[in-house]
Amino acid sequence: MSLPPIAAWNVRGFNNPIKVKICKDLIAVHNIKLICVLEAKISRSSVSDSWFSFSHSLFENENCCDNFGHSTPGRIWVKWDAAQMSYTPSFSSSQLIHGLVCVGSMPPFYMSVVYAANMIEERKVLWKDLLDLSSNLDMPWIVMGDFNCFRFAGEKAGGIPLNNERLGELNSFMFESGLQDLSSVGLFYTWFNQRSDSPIHIKLDRMLVNSAFLDAFPSAFYKVDSFSGSDHTPLILNAALFRKSISRFMFKDFWTKFDDFWELTQRAFERPMSASPIAHFYDCLRDLKGNIRRRSWNSSNFISNCILELKNSHAACISDLQRDPLNPIFNLNFKATCDKLALFQSAWYSWISQRAKAYWLSQGEDDLGFLYAKIKSRKNRNVIKELSSPTGLLSSHADMAVALINHFKTLFNAPTPILENSFNIPVGKMIPVHLIDSLVAQVTDAEIKGVVFAGVASSTPGPDGFFICFLSENLASFWL
Known part of the structure; x- marks a missing residue:
């Protein structure tokens, strides 16, 4: 059983009917059931207008919540299909909406939607609010949205490099809250300044999760979709329930x-x-x-x-x-x-x-x-979430397995070249005569023991699941 796709997108204004249309297109393409519209720029009075709400609805059975009472104009507008899921907000601020997501019989989880301020001093309030929330959470938790900052120097291309203090801002928050980056596919950079003369690309948007979320949805990932109608890319969460699989043997x-x-x-x-x-x-x-x-x-x-x-x-x-x-x-x-x-x-x-x-x-x-x-x-x-092939984008395990097998069949079973025996292959460097005997000599017990006992005990196990420490330490008394 899979969680219905959830999206977060900084659309740079949701008043324009064109922005409503591109959000509906995104929902239709990915079958999204909840979307977090960031930098909506909607006034509180507009939401109270029934015609405005109707013309800006994205789902047939739509419920929504916002933080328009904390910021002018409004920044975050969360919309979801009430026939498929529910979202119950429990905290909101000018940069954050936090609440509980429930989907049928699936385990509920907390979702925090972030649209961080541009100034570092204002973002400190956001980090404090999230840390206060994390102190009372023992359930799956995901934080998604536009953080307006990034973790590493390699997450920005172009522009003026940031100093280590600015880079440590998000890393410090993640360390204190126990959150970690969720794996992603698609584009790497999520924001583009739309300039050809001095381009800047930055990874400003991301999804963070706690360990409990990975317990419930270990194969979860998000897709960074292509730019369309905004200088930010949309993020689409894909997650499936944990399914116990037969684990391979590994020596403990x-x-x-x-x-x-x-x-x-x-x-x-x-x-x-x-x-x-x-x-x-x-x-x-x-x-x-x-x-x-x-x-x-x-x-x-x-x-x-x-x-x-x-x-x-x-x-x-x-x-x-x-x-x-x-x-x-x-x-x-x-x-x-x-x-x-x-x-x-x-x-x-x-x-x-x-x-x-x-x-x-x-x-x-x-x-x-x-x-x-x-x-x-x-x-x-360490899991392949999607695979690009000549037939398109593959996401199911069975489809990816078939594509990989066919790829290597084609690669290693190429047709025999024409006039194969006519090639004139020059003689290269030859093995010196005095080394030939040592190359074909029988491997001695001392050489075997030397290789085994010289191995690193904590190295990766072999195909049979046994570590080198099993041979070098645990079987020493049984050797020969």
């Missing part, structure tokens, strides 16, 4: 903390060799992998559940000690519970660090929340 470092893991490993590699050494080795790994999958501690959920149970036991032990602090049984239980809790918390941190690959966090506070956000952000970015 914390397994080594369980005695059962070592018993399985020893049992797998004690089998008599019945094939070549490399075939026997892969058979052992395959057997070990299957046995691990059948154990309860295979999933990282096992660690998190154990931590919750141990925390409850820890609280109960403390309560017992408050009643009878010198009871030897209570003290013994408390010490055992603390040791187990430390063990499982260490295992949990090991897994999160392994998934996040945050090497530079090896020293300092163990910020698991940050690591979680890093994992979800990378998963959201």
